[in-house]
Amino acid sequence: MTGVKVEITVNGRSTTDEVEPRLLLAHYLRENVGLKATNIGCDTTSCGACTVLLDGESVKSCTVLAVQADQLAVTTMEGLAGESGDSLDHPVTAAFRQEHGLQCGFCTPGMVMAVAGLIAENPDLDERAVREGLEGNLCRCTGYHNIVRAALVAAGKDPDAAQAAEAESDAARTAPGFSAGSSEGAGA
Amino acid sequence: MIPVGFDYARPDSLDAAVALLAERGDEATIMAGGHSLLPVMKLRLAAPELIVDIGRLRELNYVKVDGDEVAIGAGTRHHDLEVSDVLAAEVPLLPAVARTVGDPQVRHRGTIGGSLAHGDPASDLPAAVLALDGTIVLRSPRGQRSVPATEFWTGVFTTAKEPDELIVEIRVPRTGSAGWAYEKFTRRANDWAIVAVAVVDGRVGLVNMGSTPLRASATEAALAEGKSIAEAAALAAEGTEPPTDTAGTPEYRKNLARVLTRRALETAAGR
Amino acid sequence: MSIMGTRVVRVEDPVFLTRGATYTDDLTDERLTGALHLTLVRSPIAHATITSIDVSAAREAPGVVAVLTGEDIDLPAPLLFPGANKAMVRPWLATERVRFVGEPVAAVLTEGRYQGPDAAELVEVDYEPLPAVVDVHASATDEVLLFPDAGTNTAAVYNKEDPDPDFFADCEVVVTRDIVNQRVAAASLETRAASAVWGDDGRCTLFCSNQNAQGARDEVAGWLGVDASQIHVVLPDVGGGFGAKIGADPEFGLVAWLARHTGRPVRWSESRSENMTGMVQGRDQRQTITIGGSRDGRVKAYRLDVVADAGAYPRLGVFLPVFTRMMAPGTYDIEKVDSRARVVVTNTTSTAAYRGAGRPEATAAIERAMDLFAAEIGMDPAEVRKINVVPPEKFPFTTKGGAEYDSGEYAKAIDLALEASDYAGLRAEQKARRERGDAKLLGIGVSSYVEITGGGAFAENASIEVHPDGSALIWTGTSPHGQGHATAWAMLASDQLGIPVEKITVRHGDTDQVPEGGGTMGSRSLQTGGVAVHKASLELIDLAKQRAADILEASVEDLEVDTANAAIVVRGAPGSPTVTFAQLAEREELKVKTVWDGKKPTFPFGSHVAVVEVDTETGKVTVERIWAVDDAGPVLNPLLCEGQRHGGIAQGIAQALLEEVVYDPDGQPLTATFADYGFPSAAELPSFDLVPMETPTPINPLGFKGIGEAGTIGSTPAVQSAVIDALAHLGIRHIDMPTTPLRVWEAIQNAVKEDG
Structure with missing residues (x-):
């Protein structure tokens, strides 16, 4: 195993190191760069606690090698906190606080980045779209209720109205993942 | 967990990748998005000596119309399939199937080529390509060859691909306005399918009903004979030997195959 | 205006949402500089004799500082539950016998994090398999003993009196059923972690992920044979506990001992795969419920027989049936209540507390019993409950389970839940779907619960x-x-x-x-x-x-x-x-x-109504809505209180529908990753409808009761009941949890067969 030099832009700052090819991006961020917000909660690409943006798209950094991120740009939750590093001005983190979208905080950095990625791709979200969009992120504390609200708020939606609409919409009740062919309307 | 150590190469062209594979085919494993490979490496169920990373080869990421077919580069990610305008118009089944793979993060990394090469009978895209009567284009130093999807998967995690070959393209017919549907049954949204059924233009592909993706031939024959959807769907599990696990018994999976096939055919007929 | 009762956003959040919380594995504390990384070699076999352990190759691997086996550790093996049979101690590292998949066998200390798993693979352990004991009833026969020195697999028996054969003699109707309250994993998102360093003053600083620093300190000190003042426990931020992080884990003691032994700081953070076999698991009771009463809906006698699974090494799970027995009668004023419990060891991961810890098991049992009784006499299940609940004028009320309920308005809670959910309207919709012959039917479940907090x-x-x-x-x-x-x-x-x-x-x-x-x-x-x-x-x-x-x-x-x-x-x-x-x-x-x-516990209560849709062709269950009345007295901060209820409800739904720790007959865990374990995502759950109700306790001046576990306790029986209710017209009276698509479909097939 020979070391490989990588250069990865993390939260707008260029970082470089010589790494083992097997080094996971999550560990690169935590150990080599020293950004500890990104957590690792499983070893099967299931929980999403390690979610970061890679060139603007959400990925699970436990299932990306640091060498695969060479020459690319990574954004972690720390990257949403502004120059000072303590700003809550970002709409996603602000909404998580306002809606009590976190408890123990372990899933939070990944959840925040998954929401940021989701909104970047399509801000026109309803409750069902948020829930399905977060299918790759597990939380044990919140029951997701307030995370979903936070995502809706961050996307500029009224969470009360969105939740009421979902509760009233019988058609959307078919279990997610059950059918992409029949239950989700045109184009699904 | 942490993978066993390996050497890493990121060739800058397809030709270079093919050459490298020819040189070290026995010890090398191709990685595109890494979303089939890295999970098993992290659990130490696989330990390749050399990873050949083709994830950056832009020449493998495309969707284009080519005559009666749509050609899809092997490195095209699930997310790219989801949002492809060409596929939405020409092969609408594929974006719908791609949308059910894993979760958004997985879809941002995983590729169609990787999914087909991995050969997991529980995976979505192989059965869809099978139902589409697609072909898989392989390249090696010996040249290029096309394998029909019906002959590509040979067993659980095994395919007709030789160690020095890599998938470069997937070709599927333009199905246009032909009826299609994908019915995927899972316990949780991002689980692997317990059973899934892809229907397009009267052809039926089955997920997780055996050691490879399967076609429901008896159903297809019945449809061709003009039998009703209900009659045809009742034959969907004919000849299958589905697996047993905590999610289902063979009997249960056969029932799912029949129910999902009927629902998919009904949806397809309404399109 | 008082700040009490207002929605104050959390002061914790600014850090959590910017640089992130600091969990044990995140620590950059300078005392841990140069720490060794601990990797544990764990048994892949559930029950076996160890014939040899060869660590020589591992010792030569890059970065390895030490590889130790149980022979190297000069500490007595700890008894993890003080009341257990003294022979049921857990070795620090197994030397003679392994008793569950995941049991530590060797400790590998490396300079680098990535070197540990490489070296651990080189430790060669020879096992001679023994028959695995997985089923509690098989364990109770003592045919195969886990601890030959103990002479029995029984870790505890509560109530040794033989059941009275005439207990139900004056009951017009008697229904009995064997049910399962399955084993589940706490699955906190943060796995277990600990770091230890000994100072020049001879004191150990132990950083760990835990729910009680002081308890962990006392346990670790006891294990190491040092005064409690010599152990300084520091809890960094903790990424969820749910009961599984009560008390020190033996790994914490090992980390502290290894730090002393090597003279260097030691860090340990387990993987999820390790966690799913290493961290204690919850529930796991086989129950027999028997309920008797009259056709006018009055319940007269209830009996609960429990066989609980302690796992391989007795821990807090041995105690929890005490809570189950105490809370057996639930919210009901029942003349005669009888219960007994036996706790046995098996070749599985140890059990301990999980959100609710003994009370959800009691509630699930009595609520199932109420449903079975209602079905037998043909009465609406909500009505049967209202007939039998303890009336408000009887408080404080001492139950036949021995609990003294402080305050409660149980019928009012049920009424609030029924009203909020438009119960009558739901029943009408259910009827319409059945009459139309829909494939997707509606099920409605009502639970009434009381629990014990503090x-x-x-x-x-x-x-x-x-x-x-x-x-x-x-x-x-x-x-x-x-x-x-x-x-x-x-x-x-x-x-x-x-x-x-x-x-x-x-x-x-x-x-x-x-x-x-x-x-x-x-x-x-x-x-x-x-x-x-x-x-x-x-x-x-x-x-x-x-x-x-x-x-x-x-x-x-x-x-x-x-x-x-x-x-x-x-x-x-x-x-x-x-x-x-x-x-x-x-x-x-x-x-x-x-x-x-406060000198006493308090007894929060409530009622949940769950509505599910059951796809009769596939067995798939979808939770449509859930209305929860959770009365824990006055609410200090609704934001926090609702958050606790949301999380609890989700975990309760998960137990009813999705989650189960499964072992095969050889004791191999089949659910040892998050890919296999049915932990729900947002996509499987609805938003929750919370109905307010506040009945203060007289036990403390602010009237507060606990809210942390209420949602879990109320939602599980409501959802399970709803699934069964959807299929009641087929004659289906019970489906064990989790009510997976497979189980639901098989229940329908059997019902249709019996019918036809």
Whole structure:
């Protein structure tokens, strides 16, 4: 195993190191760069606690090698906190606080980045779209209720109205993942 | 967990990748998005000596119309399939199937080529390509060859691909306005399918009903004979030997195959 | 206006949402510089004799500093549950026999994190397999013993009296059923982790992920044979516990011992795959319920027989049937209640507390029994419940389970839930779907529950100090790991003292700063630690008044707090001199420490209505709506309280529908990753409808009961009941949890077969 030099832009700052090819991006961020917000909660690409943006798209950094991120740009939750590093001005983190979208905080950095990625791709979200969009992120504390609200708020939606609409919409009740062919309307 | 150590190469062209594979085919494993490979490496169920990373080869990421077919580069990610305008118009089944793979993060990394090469009978895209009567284009130093999807998967995690070959393209017919549907049954949204059924233009592909993706031939024959959807769907599990696990018994999976096939055919007929 | 009862956003969040919390594995504490990384070699076999362990190759691997086996450890093996059979000790590292998949066999210490798993693979262990004992009933026969020296697999028996054969003699109707309350994993998102370092002063600093620093300190000190004062436990932020992080894990003791042995700091953080076999699991009771009564709906007698699974090495799970028995009658006033429990060891992961810990098992059993009884006499299940609940005028009410229910309006809670859900409308929709012959049917489940909170340690301490700059510091013996005590405790103090919440800091989870404390578990925190903060605030005011009396030249009786200015003022004398807490603190340390002892637990209660859709062709169940009435007395901060209810409801639904730790007959875990274990995502759950209700307890001055586990306890039986209710017209009376698509479909097939 020979070391490989990588250069990865993390939260707008260029970082470089010589790494083992097997080094996971999550560990690169935590150990080599020293950004500890990104957590690792499983070893099967299931929980999403390690979610970061890679060139603007959400990925699970436990299932990306640091060498695969060479020459690319990574954004972690720390990257949403502004120059000072303590700003809550970002709409996603602000909404998580306002809606009590976190408890123990372990899933939070990944959840925040998954929401940021989701909104970047399509801000026109309803409750069902948020829930399905977060299918790759597990939380044990919140029951997701307030995370979903936070995502809706961050996307500029009224969470009360969105939740009421979902509760009233019988058609959307078919279990997610059950059918992409029949239950989700045109184009699904 | 942490993978066993390996050497890493990121060739800058397809030709270079093919050459490298020819040189070290026995010890090398191709990685595109890494979303089939890295999970098993992290659990130490696989330990390749050399990873050949083709994830950056832009020449493998495309969707284009080519005559009666749509050609899809092997490195095209699930997310790219989801949002492809060409596929939405020409092969609408594929974006719908791609949308059910894993979760958004997985879809941002995983590729169609990787999914087909991995050969997991529980995976979505192989059965869809099978139902589409697609072909898989392989390249090696010996040249290029096309394998029909019906002959590509040979067993659980095994395919007709030789160690020095890599998938470069997937070709599927333009199905246009032909009826299609994908019915995927899972316990949780991002689980692997317990059973899934892809229907397009009267052809039926089955997920997780055996050691490879399967076609429901008896159903297809019945449809061709003009039998009703209900009659045809009742034959969907004919000849299958589905697996047993905590999610289902063979009997249960056969029932799912029949129910999902009927629902998919009904949806397809309404399109 | 009082801050009590208002939606104050958490003071914890700004850090959590910017640089992230600091969990044990995140620590950059300089004391841990140069720490060794611990990797444990774990048994892949459930029950076997170890014939040899060869660590020679591993010792030669890159980065390896030491590889140790049980032979190298000079500490007595710990008995993890004090009341258990003395032969049922757990070796630090197994040397002779392994008793579950995941049991540690060797310890590998490496310089680098990535070197550990490489070296661990080189440890060669030869196992001679023994027959695995997985089923509790098989275990109870003692045919294969896990601990030959113990002479039995039974770890505990509660109530040895033979059941009275005439117990149900005067009942018109008797229904009995064997049911399963399956094993589940706590699955906190943060796995277990610990780091230890010994200082030049001979003390060990142990950082770990836990729900009770003081308890962990005492256990680890006991294991290491040192005085508790020699162990300094520090809890960094904790990524969820749910009961599974109560008490020290033996790995913590091992980490501390290895740090002492090597003279270097040691860090350990397990993988999820390790966690799913290594961390204690919850529930796991086989129950036989028998219920009898008259056709007018009156229940007269109820019996609960439990066989519980302790796993391989007895831990807290051995005790939990005590809670199950105590809460057996639920919200009902039943003339005769009888229960017994046996706890046995098996070749599986040890069991302990999981959100609810013994009470969900009681509630699920009695609620199933009520449904079975209702079905048998053909009465609406909600109606049967309302007939039998303890009426409000009977409180305080001593149950046949031996609990003293403090306060409750059980029928009102049911009515609120029925009203909120438009129960009659749901029944009409259910009927319409059945009549139309829909493939997707509606099921409606109603639960009524009462639970016990603060049932362990009734007392808790709190200290408050006000500083000259007007800020204040609170020390608490509770140990939040997501519950928001920094916000809630600050609100309690702020309400009395008038010091703004943002100027109050809460310290916890450090045994040097807070030497005593019961931690956070059993929904105890608010009613013990929170009330202690309230009491400390009042005592601080008393102290401040005494000191202010001289300054303000007034008698103490004439003084009061001006909360608008955080000051002591003379009552009814506007414009007269005042003195702020900060000014008093400038003159002399202004600090109090107090203990609140409620001397009793409290009994929160409620009612849930769940609506599910069951796809009869596939067996798939989707939770459509859930309405929850969870009455835990007055609400301090609705935001936090609702958060606790949401999380609890989700976990309860998960047990009813999705989650189960499964072992094959050889004791191999089939659910050892998050890919295999049915942990739900947002996509499987609906939003939750919370219905408010507040009935105070007389046990403490603020009327608080615990809310942490209520949602879990109420939702599980409601959802399970709803699934069965959807299929009631087919004659289906019971489906075990989790009600997976496979199970539901098979139940339908069997019902249709029997019918036809």
